[in-house]
Amino acid sequence: xxxxxxxxxxxxxxxxxxxxxxxxxxxAVRAVTGGQISARTDHQRWFRVVDERSASVHEFGVEExxxxxxxxx
Numbered sequence: 001x002x003x004x005x006x007x008x009x010x011x012x013x014x015x016x017x018x019x020x021x022x023x024x025x026x027x028a029v030r031a032v033t034g035g036q037i038s039a040r041t042d043h044q045r046w047f048r049v050v051d052e053r054s055a056s057v058h059e060f061g062v063e064e065x066x067x068x069x070x071x072x073x
Contacts, residue, residue, distance in 0.1 A: 001021040001022060001023060002021065002022070002023075002051065002053045003019060003020070003021050003052070003053075004019070004020055004021070004022055004025060004028035004049050004050065004051055005017065005018075005019055005049070005050040005052070006018040006019070006020060006028055006029055006032045006047055006048070006049050006050075007047065007048045007049075007050075008032070008045070008047055009045070009046050009047065009048055010044065010045055011044060018032045020032060025049040025051055025056075025058040025060075026058075026060070028049055029047045029049050029058075029060045032047065033047065033062060035062055035063065036062070036063035037060045037061070037062065037063070038060065038061045038062075038063055039059075039060065039061065042061075043061030043062060045061075045062050046059060046060060046061045046062065047059070047060045047061075047062065
């Protein structure tokens with residue numbers, strides 16, 4: 001299996017780096033996050049996956065549940 005470099009991003013800042021082996025870029029990011037993944041649109045937390053074998057870069061967003069706000073006071 002090919003090796004992928006997965007960078008966890010907060011905005012445009014790298015907050016963590018991972019190296020994993022997987023069949024493809026989507027499988028690589030799933031191995032790191034274990035969560036719901038989507039194509040990156042306007043996510044604050046996202047993942048950049050570099051596939052050196054095909055010289056390509058992929059971007060994925062993380063689907064996170066909305067923060068609950070308690071308005072009862």
